[in-house]
Amino acid sequence: MSEQTVYLRLGPFTAALTTPFAEVVEELKQLYPASFFQDRAEFADFHVALLPGKGMHRHLRKQARFLIDGQEHFKPLPADQALALVEWGLNYAIAGLAHHYLIVHAAAVEKNGRVAILPGSPGAGKSTLTAGLIHRGWRLLSDELALIRRHDGKVVPLARPVNLKNQSIDLMRRFAPGAVFSAPAFDTVKGTVALMRAPEESLARVDEAAPPGWIVFPQWRQGDPARLSPFSRPAGLVEIAHNSMNYSLHGEDGFELLAGIFADSFCYRFSYGDLNEAASAMNALAAA
Amino acid sequence: MNAALSSPDMAAAEGETWRVAGQARWRLWEDEAVVYNGRTGDTHHLADFAAWVFAALCRSPASAAGLARESLASVELRSGETPEAAITRTLDLLRRLTLIEKTRPETER
Numbered sequence: 451m452s453e454q455t456v457y458l459r460l461g462p463f464t465a466a467l468t469t470p471f472a473e474v475v476e477e478l479k480q481l482y483p484a485s486f487f488q489d490r491a492e493f494a495d496f497h498v499a500l501l502p503g504k505g506m507h508r509h510l511r512k513q514a515r516f517l518i519d520g521q522e523h524f525k526p527l528p529a530d531q532a533l534a535l536v537e538w539g540l541n542y543a544i545a546g547l548a549h550h551y552l553i554v555h556a557a558a559v560e561k562n563g564r565v566a567i568l569p570g571s572p573g574a575g576k577s578t579l580t581a582g583l584i585h586r587g588w589r590l591l592s593d594e595l596a597l598i599r600r601h602d603g604k605v606v607p608l609a610r611p612v613n614l615k616n617q618s619i620d621l622m623r624r625f626a627p628g629a630v631f632s633a634p635a636f637d638t639v640k641g642t643v644a645l646m647r648a649p650e651e652s653l654a655r656v657d658e659a660a661p662p663g664w665i666v667f668p669q670w671r672q673g674d675p676a677r678l679s680p681f682s683r684p685a686g687l688v689e690i691a692h693n694s695m696n697y698s699l700h701g702e703d704g705f706e707l708l709a710g711i712f713a714d715s716f717c718y719r720f721s722y723g724d725l726n727e728a729a730s731a732m733n734a735l736a737a738a
Numbered sequence: 739m740n741a742a743l744s745s746p747d748m749a750a751a752e753g754e755t756w757r758v759a760g761q762a763r764w765r766l767w768e769d770e771a772v773v774y775n776g777r778t779g780d781t782h783h784l785a786d787f788a789a790w791v792f793a794a795l796c797r798s799p800a801s802a803a804g805l806a807r808e809s810l811a812s813v814e815l816r817s818g819e820t821p822e823a824a825i826t827r828t829l830d831l832l833r834r835l836t837l838i839e840k841t842r843p844e845t846e847r
Contacts, residue, residue, distance in 0.1 A: 683768065685770070709763075
């Protein structure tokens with residue numbers, strides 16, 4: 451297997467990925483537009499590598515390792531999970547290195563010039579809601595890491611493939627029949643995972659940051675009607691701070707940045723059980 | 739002094755005045771407060787009576803007895819405590835979080 455290096459655009463960043471896994475490069479080409487994919491770049495923010503396993507394990511089952519600047523931060527995974535490993539590894543690299551942004555573990559989608567920040571613990575339905583909204587008129591800024599610019603509080607797009615898990619994969623195939631999906635990876639630590647390509651419009655507008663207008667904490671529960679309930683800004687701010695990768699690094703500036711965002715935004719809890727209903731409720735919110 | 743505010747603790751505390759600590763940054767929204775403590779790096783959400791006490795100290799430094807008197811007219815206590823007990827407990831909580839501090843008496847300045 452001969453190694454190749456490709457340069458991948460991730461919002462404001464460029465990642466240089468070196469790998470001998472040609473099939474992973476081909477899958478990435480399906481998930482990112484051609485303009486995001488280069489053979490050469492003058493500068494790369496992250497130098498990452500996807501390499502085969504080493505040691506005795508590699509003889510038992512083909513493995514993949516992910517390295518950031520030559521350092522291996524994760525245990526190897528089965529090679530058929532290599533694409534998921536790349537996406538998770540890139541998130542890890544951004545969260546660990548891009549401290550000139552306030553980084554919140556949250557999705558971010560935009561409509562009518564305002565961003566809805568959607569924090570959510572695992573299982574809350576954040577990625578599913580995001581995937582649904584971006585096929586009902588919202589622009590994808592991020593499905594995993596909201597990058598908040600420090601000098602003006604705007605959210606910077608990090609439009610990348612959306613991570614879907616388990617039953618959300620088939621749900622989204624039905625909800626957005628025209629969407630492009632990767633092959634599913636089975637038996638990962640998160641169950642079955644697949645990536646859904648970001649809509650063209652979101653990718654075309656990847657340089658357009660936008661100000662937050664809503665902080666929405668989603669919670670999926672089977673059978674729940676879609677309901678937005680006003681939520682305390684102080685409680686929401688503390689929850690966002692806990693969901694941030696680097697809030698503590700920013701100290702008082704981080705607090706003032708979040709306080710400014712909450713002062714200019716509406717804050718809600720959002721329970722939903724049906725994606726169509728959820729999209730209608732969010733569209734009504736954006737239109738109000 | 740109001741008879742209800744004549745406990746020994748209150749009398750002893752009458753001369754002590756509390757203020758928001760210099761390292762605190764805060765926002766008051768919807769009868770609640772969110773406070774960043776620059777000394778510890780912690781961010782706190784204050785609700786109910788604690789938020790009322792903190793907001794009162796944001797307006798101006800005050801003694802425990804003064805806060806207890808003000809609370810009678812301004813806020814309903816749901817815990818069943820007397821105003822003095824609630825103020826003492828809340829000031830102690832905010833002091834332990836280093837969100838408030840005593841002002842220095844004139845003689846120490």
